[in-house]
Amino acid sequence: MAKKVKTYQLKVPSSTDQLEIIREFVTGVARKVGFREDELNKIELAVDEASTNVVKHAYAYDDRKPIEIQLRVEPDRFVIQITDKGKGFKPEQVKKPDMKEYLAKMRVGGLGIYLMKTMMDEVEFSIDPGRKNRVRMVKYITPETVHPTRKVS
Amino acid sequence: MAKKVKTYQLKVPSSTDQLEIIREFVTGVARKVGFREDELNKIELAVDEASTNVVKHAYAYDDRKPIEIQLRVEPDRFVIQITDKGKGFKPEQVKKPDMKEYLAKMRVGGLGIYLMKTMMDEVEFSIDPGRKNRVRMVKYITPETVHPTRKVS
Amino acid sequence: MNGFEVAQHNSEDGITILRLKGFLDAHTAGDLEAALQKCIDEKKFRIVVNFEELNYISSAGLGVFMGFIEDVRENGGDIKMTSMTEKIFHVFDLLGFPALYDILKTDDEAVERFAQTEKE
Amino acid sequence: MNGFEVAQHNSEDGITILRLKGFLDAHTAGDLEAALQKCIDEKKFRIVVNFEELNYISSAGLGVFMGFIEDVRENGGDIKMTSMTEKIFHVFDLLGFPALYDILKTDDEAVERFAQTEKE
Ligand SMILES: Nc1ncnc2c1ncn2[C@@H]1O[C@H](COP(=O)(O)OP(=O)(O)O)[C@@H](O)[C@H]1O
Ligand SMILES: Nc1ncnc2c1ncn2[C@@H]1O[C@H](COP(=O)(O)OP(=O)(O)O)[C@@H](O)[C@H]1O
Numbered sequence: 203m204a205k206k207v208k209t210y211q212l213k214v215p216s217s218t219d220q221l222e223i224i225r226e227f228v229t230g231v232a233r234k235v236g237f238r239e240d241e242l243n244k245i246e247l248a249v250d251e252a253s254t255n256v257v258k259h260a261y262a263y264d265d266r267k268p269i270e271i272q273l274r275v276e277p278d279r280f281v282i283q284i285t286d287k288g289k290g291f292k293p294e295q296v297k298k299p300d301m302k303e304y305l306a307k308m309r310v311g312g313l314g315i316y317l318m319k320t321m322m323d324e325v326e327f328s329i330d331p332g333r334k335n336r337v338r339m340v341k342y343i344t345p346e347t348v349h350p351t352r353k354v355s
Numbered sequence: 356m357a358k359k360v361k362t363y364q365l366k367v368p369s370s371t372d373q374l375e376i377i378r379e380f381v382t383g384v385a386r387k388v389g390f391r392e393d394e395l396n397k398i399e400l401a402v403d404e405a406s407t408n409v410v411k412h413a414y415a416y417d418d419r420k421p422i423e424i425q426l427r428v429e430p431d432r433f434v435i436q437i438t439d440k441g442k443g444f445k446p447e448q449v450k451k452p453d454m455k456e457y458l459a460k461m462r463v464g465g466l467g468i469y470l471m472k473t474m475m476d477e478v479e480f481s482i483d484p485g486r487k488n489r490v491r492m493v494k495y496i497t498p499e500t501v502h503p504t505r506k507v508s
Numbered sequence: 509m510n511g512f513e514v515a516q517h518n519s520e521d522g523i524t525i526l527r528l529k530g531f532l533d534a535h536t537a538g539d540l541e542a543a544l545q546k547c548i549d550e551k552k553f554r555i556v557v558n559f560e561e562l563n564y565i566s567s568a569g570l571g572v573f574m575g576f577i578e579d580v581r582e583n584g585g586d587i588k589m590t591s592m593t594e595k596i597f598h599v600f601d602l603l604g605f606p607a608l609y610d611i612l613k614t615d616d617e618a619v620e621r622f623a624q625t626e627k628e
Numbered sequence: 629m630n631g632f633e634v635a636q637h638n639s640e641d642g643i644t645i646l647r648l649k650g651f652l653d654a655h656t657a658g659d660l661e662a663a664l665q666k667c668i669d670e671k672k673f674r675i676v677v678n679f680e681e682l683n684y685i686s687s688a689g690l691g692v693f694m695g696f697i698e699d700v701r702e703n704g705g706d707i708k709m710t711s712m713t714e715k716i717f718h719v720f721d722l723l724g725f726p727a728l729y730d731i732l733k734t735d736d737e738a739v740e741r742f743a744q745t746e747k748e
Contacts, residue, residue: 208418211366212380218655223383225684227365230376243715250686254654265361301724310695313687313723320722371535378564396595403566407534454604463574466567466603473602 210273216257216286217265224253224271228282231273235280235343236352244321245280245341251314252284252337260288260335279323282339290331363426369410369439370418377406377424381435384426388433388496389505397474398433398494404467405437405490413441413488435475435492443484512536514543523619524552529561532569540569544576544587553585556618560591565599577608586610586625588618632656634663643739644672649681652689660689664696664707673705676738680711685719693729706730706745708738 212227214220228249229242237245253269261267267288274281298319299312319325324340341347365380367373381402382395390398406422414420420441427434451472452465472478477493494500512530519525524547532540547555557573577587588610592600600606612618632650639645644667652660667675677693697707708730712720720726732738 208368209366209421210368210376211364213362213364215361215363218653219387221653221655221686222651223363223380223387226379226383227376230379234372234376240715240718243718246684247686247719250653254686254688257654268362305724305728310691311687313690317687317719317723371533374533374535374566375531393595393598396598399564400566400599403533407566407568410534458604458608463571464567466570470567470599470603 206277208275210275212271213268215265216261216267216269217263218254218257220269221250221253221257224269225250228271228273231275232280232341235275236348237280237341237343238347238349241341241347245282248318248321248325248339249282249284251318252282252339255314256284256286256288259291260286262289276343278343280341280343282322282341283336284339285334285336287333288331288335290329290335293327293329359430361428363428365424366421368418369414369420369422370416371407371410373422374403374406374410377422378403381424381426384428385433385494388428389501390433390494390496391500391502394494394500398435401471401474401478401492402435402437404471405435405492408467409437409439409441412444413439415442429496431496432476433494433496435494436489437492438487438489440486441484441488443482443488446480446482512539514540516543516546518552519619521619521623522552523554523556523622525556525558525615527558527561531564532562533564533566534568537568537572540572541575544572548576548579548583551583553580553583554622555580555585555587556590556615556622557587558590558615559593559596562593562596565596570599570603570605573609586622588612588621590615590618632659634660636663636666638672639739641739641743642672643674643676643742645676645678645735647678647681651684652682653684653686654688657688657692660692661695664692668696668699668703671703673700673703674742675700675705675707676710676735676742677707678710678735679713679716682713682716685716690719690723690725697728706742708732708741710735710738 210231212224214223225246229246232242232245256269257263270285272283272285296315299316304312318339322339323342326338327336328338329335363384365377367376378399382399385395385398409422410416423438425436425438449468452469457465471492475492476495479491480489482488512532515527515529517525517527526543528540573587580587590612591614592611597611600611610618610621612621632652635647635649637645637647646663648660650656693707700707710732711734712731717731720731730738730741732741
């Protein structure tokens, strides 16, 4: 029998006042998956950072543009894809912030992608400017990440 | 200047365990619109009833099918559209329940559409079995339905 | 998140109190159904349903009560409802349920009401 | 829903306490920025930020503190942080913020710390 995969999709205007709705949608589904509270917090933060980047960088605060969030619950993993059709960027040129230097220079931004990578098990960008820019983030479903009552397949 | 319209979209598997996520999505957006608590309750119930009908009647509990909820916030109205590709039905043949008879006979079901119509300002079905069945429900944005701090256009 | 729970208490006067908690919708209605079915199976027909901690009810939840009330009454019992928040009562009221069900402020009132019927 | 609030209290020893409440993200960061800017404008450089009722913070919120700390310290003041929940502290800690900021258990400790610096 094929393992069951469930998919979810949310599309909202690209503006910061939607972040709350986005966070609640994703944590709602993730809670149903059975993730522990601290994992829910990590997922929530990663999704917020990725969505904030779409609002800020991909669309430069133009709220007529849509931000799309897709969730896939697979037997062993929770996959989050956040897609924009904005200007795109070169992820490989974004450097991991040197936190020592960061704190010394008291920089204001540049932590989003670093947090996403710290919070999630996999983070991967695929960029096609103006057409389809997507970040794909994965959190594994393991005995460590989900509640004991949930049976891991 | 054209009045601004905001649209939102949610797609989840068609099963009753998604009702909570659906309700939270819709009330989340409706709260942001500025609806009062009792109007939020009405909107929540109408959306739940319509979604339950899709799970139960349109798709007969087959959770591989998607249920789609679309929201439009127009200057003077909040429009909810719930779409399925299931078996469809003849809305004009669904009779308004006679509550006296209903209670006398202690019937178990048949209240969903009645509640939707009671809770919302407009309820309208468009049916194309197997392709696109849609219920469109409208709640007006008026000084009576939204918080006084929200300026009604 | 929210979920739904039913807690069962048996009072000394042979009355069963079901305390509902959370969200009663098409997903959770089955749990209430099971709890009421258990009462019937155990021949506990004098039932008080306390709504104090129920946050939400849809027609699927209302339907559960409709499905049991006849059976319970035919066995000399009743389902009495107590402690509804305004939000929940509003839905019951809108549908005219107060004509069919005893809806009371407190569990004590419901127990008292059962005692009165006993005497008659 | 949730939202975000900053409440400002001026203690008698010239210290300003900002109590954060709710959700601090890219949408609400501007409110915190405004509150801190107001402190600067009023030349209140000894600032305690109480996180007790803050439920959430993203990098947009963290960035606000980075944007003010230099200015505040150059004016002989400081931003001291207190009463963080574990959830919030976890994010600060992960990024190494405890190396840059005084993070304390209570407002009293923060006030005490300001008093010490004064004496030195
Ligand atoms: N969705 C996106 N579209 C375009 N550019 C992006 C996107 N996400 C990230 N970026 C680019 O990557 C950089 C680093 O992002 P991040 O680590 O989140 O820090 P910050 O947003 O604070 O600059 C951003 O400054 C931006 O140039
Ligand atoms: N989305 C739908 N797809 C197919 N049939 C539907 C749908 N919505 C409603 N119906 C039909 O309309 C009837 C009345 O619905 P409703 O008033 O909600 O009561 P109930 O669902 O309890 O029967 C249902 O029994 C069903 O036959």
